Each structure stands twice: as C-alpha cells, then as structure tokens.
Amino acid sequence: MTVPNHFELIGTDGAARTGRLTTPHGVVRTPAFMPVGTAGAMKGLHWREVRDAGADIVLGNTYHLMLRPGAERIAALGGLQRFTTWNGPMLTDSGGFQVMSLAQLRKVNEQAVTFRSHIDGAAIELSPERAIEVQRLLGSDIAMQLDECVRLPADRADIERAMQLSLRWAERCKRAFETAPDGYMLFGIVQGGDVPELRHASAQGLIDIGFHGYAIGGLAVGEPQDVMLAMIEEAAPILPAERPRYLMGVGTPEDMLEAVARSIDMFDCVMPTRNGRHGLAFTQYGPINLRNAKHADDPRPLDEESDWPSARTYSRAYLHHLVRSSETLGAMLLSEINIAYYQRLMRDIRAAIAVGQFEEFRLRTRAAWERGDIAAR
C-alpha cells in the first residue's frame, strides 16, 4: 500500500529545498524550525508569541505528556492542539529519546522499553504500539516511530544492534499507525550512529517499509559538527526526494544553515529557549551573552535592525539587569527573541532558496556571524 504524500516541493537550489507540508491542523512552510513545547507549554512564551514569531509547527514531548497530564486525559480534552490552545500543526517525538535521558531503571528488550517515571517512580512500558497509541491520543499531526538512540561515541556493534532494533520497531509502528485518519503522518527515523554503511542500511530499510517522511536521528548527541554533516550526506541521497526530511534535535543557527545546504527540511531544538533562560541571545551578529558586564550601561537595543519588537525595544542594559537579577522577564524576552531569530532565519532561508540565491545567503549570513557583535560602548 502506497503511503500518501502531503509534502510539496516548491523549489530547490543546489541540494537546498523549500516546500509545503500540509497537516490536518495547517500548512508548514519548509525549511521549518519547530520550537519545543516540552510538556504542553513553551518555556517563557505565550502561544501567541510563538505564532507571531512565525512558527508554523511546534514539537511536543510524548514522554513528558504521557506521564503528566496523561495521553488519555489530553484525548478527552480534545487533543494537544486544543488543550494547549496552540491549535496549529504539532509533531510529537516517540518518547524513546527522553526515556533514555530522563527515566530511571530503563531496560530495552525486543518487545519494548520499560522504565520508571522520573516524576513518581511508576513502572511504565513503552512499546512501539503504545508509542503510536499515545501519539494518536495526543492527536499529533506528525508522529514519530519509537527508536533506540545510541550516544556517540559508541561501539559499532552497539550502534548496529540499536539500528536493527529500531528498524523492527519501525515496522511495528507502521502497522500500529495503519488505522490513523487521512492526513496524519508517521515518520521513520534513520539511525546508524557515525557509521556510513549503517546509515545506508537504516535509510534503505525504512524506505522499504514506507513512511510519510523521514527523520535523521541519533545526531547532535555529542559528536563534532563535521561528523553530523557527513552523516546527513550519507543518508540524504538515499531518501526519496519527494518526502520531507527532518533532522532531529538540531541545532545552532549554523548547524541548521549547513543542514539545509544538505537538503534538510525540518528541525527542532530546545536551544533558543534554554539558552535564552541562561542569558544568551541569538542575533545576526552571532550569539550574544547578556550576562557579560560590558552590557551593563549600554542603552542600545540588542539589534536595532531586527524585525522582532523586543530585540529593538529593550536596552542591552535592561536585558543585562534582568538576566543578572534572575527576573522571569529576562528569560521571557530572550526566549522569544531567540525563537523569533530562528524563525526569521528560516524565513530568509526559504526566500533565498526560492530565488536561487541560497549559497550567497549562506555565505553572507556566516560572514555576519563571524564578524561578531557591534563594538561595546
């Protein structure tokens, strides 16, 4: 049975692509950055700010949501889009990655991963079938297969075992998803660590099963950027050109720019909100640490050329004071400024690809980051 395709490729420029992915809750313009709303909320942002910043789609974490408030409860309340009031496209991960990083006493076998909740210690089993059931209860527009992600560096044997297990789980997820209503999507996840042949085998195995889209997982887990980019280069040419490609958990603005140059369509990362909470702003001048004392008396805004009001309205001195005083408003402002910067970067990338000037844009943007911040006053 052919899997329907909801992705439309609008233009390409070299390997870079721009397109439209149509979900039950709306259209996603690609390349797209998905802000991470971990437990049904975006830390420090109102939903209207996420939308105003230009995000078409957000990511929810199945692990957090299944533990609290619970998938069945969210389903009874009308699904995650309605529960949160976001009401737009949502992608959920499978929960597997966070079981590995957060849960206690986790044990992986052929059937499932079992673990204890980090909230109340309850024993929980997450099988491929349950991962799909939970994501369907949440009502996510795009569900992810359950996989096992190995931290790098790792032995080849470990990487291969996890990749093969992930392929068998991919098949079970596909079967569990068969009764999903039209328009909802399931993505397979290419694993294989930093071993090219394993990436090839994983990608080919997933294509043989057939998914709405394909993610590249198990990267941005500690390896150098060149390894990450090399693994994208291994996997991407094998993937069907007409399907969306999602690089999971990535990354910095530079990571995303380079991944787009290698044909990636979708990204997610906690970096804009997490770094914002720690006083770091992403700007056209590269990252700026507002905690730095040089900002204490600077009346200038973060970036007077920004199209995001908060980046123009507040002085660096005020942002510095808020960060140093641990005022919530500091985390709120820097998180929204960062989400807006990520979305602006995606918008500019899409526009550059559409007019065939992506390479010029890439070089110009990198050069501006490398020049660094405006001189201290």
Added chain:
Amino acid sequence: MTVPNHFELIGTDGAARTGRLTTPHGVVRTPAFMPVGTAGAMKGLHWREVRDAGADIVLGNTYHLMLRPGAERIAALGGLQRFTTWNGPMLTDSGGFQVMSLAQLRKVNEQAVTFRSHIDGAAIELSPERAIEVQRLLGSDIAMQLDECVRLPADRADIERAMQLSLRWAERCKRAFETAPDGYMLFGIVQGGDVPELRHASAQGLIDIGFHGYAIGGLAVGEPQDVMLAMIEEAAPILPAERPRYLMGVGTPEDMLEAVARSIDMFDCVMPTRNGRHGLAFTQYGPINLRNAKHADDPRPLDEESDWPSARTYSRAYLHHLVRSSETLGAMLLSEINIAYYQRLMRDIRAAIAVGQFEEFRLRTRAAWERGDIAAR
C-alpha cells in the same frame, strides 16, 4: 510654603472616593491598584500586559534597585520609566521596609539605617536624605519618606519610638525633596502600629510638615483585618480630604474593598503575582486554587464572564497541568489573570462610586466571593 496638590477628587459616595492624580508621566485614576515591579520588572508579565490589564501606575522597590543595577546607573540610562520601557507613572517606596525584611546586620540610629546588601554583603547606609536622593535618581513620580516600620504585635514603647523617629525622618525627607522639579511628589507615612493615639499623633505630625499625599504604613504586617480597618478609621478622618491616601502593602481584594469604603485611594501588593506563581487565581468567585485535583479534567475556563482573554481562553485542566508541572507559562498566565482581576475590581469600584452605588457594589461583590467557585464537573 504650601505643597502643591496634584490630586483632583471627582466624586465621593459615603467615605469612598474617586479621583485623578496627575503625575509627570501621566494620570492615575483612583482608587488605584499599583502592581509591584520589584527590581524593575513585573514577575511573569510583559509591560504591555500590565498596561492592557488597566494599570495606570506601578511600584518599584528602592531597596532592590539601589543594590542592583544601582540608582546612578538607572539615572544615566534615563530613569526607571525609560529603563524598564514602562514609560508611565511610577511610585517608589523608600527602601526602609525591605531593609528591615531582607538585609543583614541592619542597625537603626537617629542618622540612618545601616545594613549589608543581601546580594553581595556590601555595607550600605540609607539615611532619609539618601532615600530621597535615590528615588530622585530613579525618577519616580511619587517618592516615599524613609520610615521605620514595626512588626505587630509590638510593645507600645517600641511603636512610639519608631513613630517619632519616622516623623523626624519625614521632616528631613521633606527638606531633601525641596529641589525636586514641579509635578514630582513626596508622600509622608502615618505610623503608630495598632495604637489609636499614636496614629493620631503621627498623622497630625505629618500634616504639620506638609506632603503631596499621605500613606498609612505599618499595616498588613501580621495583624487581623479588623485591626487594620480600625487603624484606617483612626487615621483617615485626620488626613486632609483633598490629598491622596495610600494604604501600603495591601492586600486581598476584600481588604481593598473595605479600605476603599474607609476612604483609601491607592494600594500596592505583591499578592496577585506571588499567589499567581503558586497556582492561586483571584476571580469573581473568590480565590481558586488551580493546584486542586478537581480541575484536572475540567474543560471550562477559569471565568467565562471575565473581560480578560486569558481567563476565558485556557481550560482549568490546562492551567492545572501547567501549575502541577511548574511550567513558567502557568505562573505567567495566573499572574496576568490576577493583575487583570485587581485592575478590573478597581475599575468597577471607580464606576460604582461615580454613580453613587458603591455600597450596593460592595455587598454584591462580597456576596459573589462568598458563594465561591462554580461547581466542579
């Protein structure tokens, strides 16, 4: 020399009053509730939300601001209104109250209070003259005299000593304020604990010195509500009717309603934001604890009749989830909902006084609070 009066009494209804206080940064409609922006920020709220909620004026804490980022720095950056981007009327306290509650190794003598900063341990002297200098550097529209506030219960001798010291400090503050530009105001503070004669003496002493307005201080510091209301009743009739009256650090919606009935014009309190951070919402049904399990599956909004969008938009189930998960958005939403409720209450109080129906309004509002929340579903 007569102190100019910037307060216009528009209407009275029984003892309740409504008026307009004109400051260099704008007009304040009274009765007014001043949200507390402790260290130059309102915890969990954007400044636009404070304004949209209907606040005309906010309060800044001199103690926090003088320690960080420093009064001279804020002056160099154009004053507190511009530094924060609030750009509207601001009242600052004198710093004295928080020296008593937060600073280490504090020592009060005739000259000043000396203490060590709770941030870095620096030794600091706060005299009446320095308290005024700091507030003028901050650029506050309304400065408060330095006083000594005694926690109740206390010995009469202690209360009297602190009240007399506060009167002498009031005189020194008045002299230090004499060179302030036109339009800026200085308020004296009636002290005297729970002893009627001392309240009378304090009020009369302040009137003899002469201030732009008069505050009643040293209440809401642990005494029962009836003691607080009795002390207002002692002090208020002595105060000049044409001057604004500010009850410091108060309070619950009920406290404010009863104080307005006793002629108070201005209030400030951290309760709407602090309680919001702890999961408590103020509503027309009285306070509602969103942490309570009965809200977990409730799809209804907090108050579908509210004119504040967030009180109508989000389900109780979602707010409950955010509070239980310690998501920042929960604190943000409940803080703004509470600030908006306080402002709505003030708006309705002003309207009721203007049409001579304050007593009906007071009884109706109290009855609604006493009926309590809508039934759980």
